[in-house]
Amino acid sequence: MRQRRLMNQINVVPYIDVMLVLLVIFMVTAPMMPTGTVDLPSVAKTSAPTAKQPMVIHINKENDWTLKDRGSPQEAMPVDKEELVARLRDAQASDPEKPVVIEAEKRVRYDAVMQVMDLLQRNQIAKVGLLVKPAEK
Numbered sequence: 001m002r003q004r005r006l007m008n009q010i011n012v013v014p015y016i017d018v019m020l021v022l023l024v025i026f027m028v029t030a031p032m033m034p035t036g037t038v039d040l041p042s043v044a045k046t047s048a049p050t051a052k053q054p055m056v057i058h059i060n061k062e063n064d065w066t067l068k069d070r071g072s073p074q075e076a077m078p079v080d081k082e083e084l085v086a087r088l089r090d091a092q093a094s095d096p097e098k099p100v101v102i103e104a105e106k107r108v109r110y111d112a113v114m115q116v117m118d119l120l121q122r123n124q125i126a127k128v129g130l131l132v133k134p135a136e137k
Contacts, residue, residue, distance in 0.1 A: 057100065057103065059113060101131040
């Protein structure tokens with residue numbers, strides 16, 4: 001008399017049957033689902049707001065800072081921490097909506113940019129952003 005060996009494999013046929021039934025149910029009910037519409041707001045093209053020219057803080061690889069007001073014809077001027085904060089406060093006192101952007105060279109450490117951002121935040125300079133260079137094709 002020969003002994004029967006135990007089978008160590010899982011029978012996956014019932015699972016496949018269940019999956020096929022679910023697939024058929026979804027295929028039948030999907031076309032019956034209501035579609036949603038999104039009403040986008042429209043904007044008149046003649047009333048485009050003019051963007052304000054920002055104050056640009058440039059950080060080079062030696063961690064030297066220069067400040068340039070893109071709204072004026074003056075050249076960029078080297079500044080230290082105290083002078084930077086004073087000039088930005090003066091600019092935002094005359095125009096509270098004046099944006100400030102930080103521009104850094106490629107080789108500048110992230111820490112140097114964060115130091116400038118922290119300095120501006122501690123001194124309540126509003127509307128601070130980062131200037132990025134678009135990807136070249």
